[in-house]
Amino acid sequence: MAENFILQVAGDIDGPIGDHETVRFVVDDETNEFDISLERADEFRRLLESFIDIARPAEVAPAPTERPSVEHGHTATRNWAIRTWAWEHGYRVADRGPIPGEIVALYDAAQV
Template sequence: MAEIQTTTLIDDLTGKPLDAEKAHRIHFSVEGKTYRLDVDEKGADEFHAALDRFIEVSTKVAAGGASKRAAAAPRRASAGSGEQTKMREWAKANGYEVAERGRIPAAIQEAYAAAN
């Protein structure tokens, strides 16, 4: 037994069936979200007319450009081991709790820098 299935496109603006030969499928993105719109020629013209003003003054970016992560902030150069030893000794002498190894908290580094 043979079976034939058909797909009917519906105009998203009018709710009426679209002629597949004359249908316009428009893909667009706003604020990182991508949309698809199925409309007739009149609807496509209205869509493009509404956006033309904004497109003319916009900057075109590569696909996926909006979703790329921002570059990480540059890391601060760490103090040399001799400087870290002095910083730890200063911190202990001034009432700060600091581990013998590992990263020295930023608050202690800033207090040390302000005092020296």
């Protein structure tokens, strides 16, 4: 017997939507995203247009290397894994800079 499954995407603002996209943006070093209809995505961009017009490109941080950091002896790859884990579990951690020891301990405990 065959089964059919229908995937229905629910936008974060409008509820169920057909054609949609995920909009990503960064404000104050915090990366965010939301799912929204194509029309609402265009509206979002129009609202930001005057700010985008006067903005300049930001310097992009270099890609992580495998060199241990001075602070904890962790590699950049491990630090990125810790940050990603923290974001996925609702903890606020900056994109760069030291990771609080409490977050590292929680991450390590979760890996057991």
